[in-house]
Amino acid sequence: MLEVKGIDVYYGAIHALKGLSLEVEEGSIVTLIGANGAGKTTTLKSISGLLRPRNGAIMFKGSDISKVPPEKIVGLGISQVPEGRRVFATMTVLENLEMGAYLRKDKKGIESDLENVFTRFPRLKERRKQTAGTLSGGEQQMLAIGRALMARPELMLMDEPSMGLAPLLVKEIFEIIKDINARGTTILLVEQNANMALSIANRAYVIETGEIVLEGTAEQLINSEEVKKAYLGG
16 A cells, blocks of 8 residues: 655755655554654655655555645545644644544535544543643544544554553553554554554564664564564563
């Protein structure tokens, strides 16, 4: 579904991604793990069109999207759940969810998807008239996921969904990710909690200073001595 081919991405003079390549098969969960500043968020921003690679290509369902503007990429079927949640703090829960569907014209479909989000996240239903900035961290994360789902994505990019959440909530968020995937959405997950990410992923990549240094099935990486030492506290 997604193929990132040898992309180079710069922030001014800083070479942030160096010939980075990865693949995401349709229907799978692929995780990208690595230390802070390794280039994980930069990779997601490049896929969603917020950053433009200087070299290389990003193929989505066979078409090169590396020069397509971000709003058009959402229309093609890629949604992002950004790091730090980034909900619209002064808008209500309901308005945030409606923003997720801003490119859509199918009123009935939007209504049915809204109901699905409320079924999946009952707490959002209870708080639908509350401003998003007053929600707890866990509720904001649910809202960010719900907002991304409202665009009906085929591929969901998730950036550090467990960041800053209590362990119980982390478990809940990962169950939600598995459920979204089981219902047909392909997921590329960036996550510092490598144990949790590898426990639900099919495939995994390890990124260090803008380069992929290891790749394989999630099982291979869980059992890799290198990964255990660097990321799994082993």
